[in-house]
Amino acid sequence: MARAMTEKPPHRNDCGTIPAFQDCPPQTERVSSYDERHFVTYLRLLEAAKEGADWREVARVIFGLDADADPVRARTVHDSHLARARWMTESGYRHLLEPRLQ
Numbered sequence: 001m002a003r004a005m006t007e008k009p010p011h012r013n014d015c016g017t018i019p020a021f022q023d024c025p026p027q028t029e030r031v032s033s034y035d036e037r038h039f040v041t042y043l044r045l046l047e048a049a050k051e052g053a054d055w056r057e058v059a060r061v062i063f064g065l066d067a068d069a070d071p072v073r074a075r076t077v078h079d080s081h082l083a084r085a086r087w088m089t090e091s092g093y094r095h096l097l098e099p100r101l102q
Contacts, residue, residue, distance in 0.1 A: 021063065023073060024080040031095040035088065042085035049082060 056067035067074035
């Protein structure tokens with residue numbers, strides 16, 4: 001459980017550096033600063049899903065994770081971020097149009 005709460009440092013992947021990430025993104029009812037840092041990550045996950053890419057390859061390319069070495073973690077990271085990306089397209093985006101809370 002502690003691993004899911006700790007952000008991993010930024011790392012280089014096949015397309016550059018991605019922001020630090022948690023095993024599971026925060027499940028807030030509003031767009032969080034974590035979501036904002038991961039907009040590009042979410043778009044890449046949605047595109048990969050649309051293209052039917054294998055989740056193992058996506059975990060390697062986007063998150064730099066080895067699904068053979070740690071399949072449970074790689075799957076958790078992939079699936080939880082893809083679910084959050086889908087939430088963003090279904091309802092989360094609406095919060096981007098509202099005034100920001102201070």
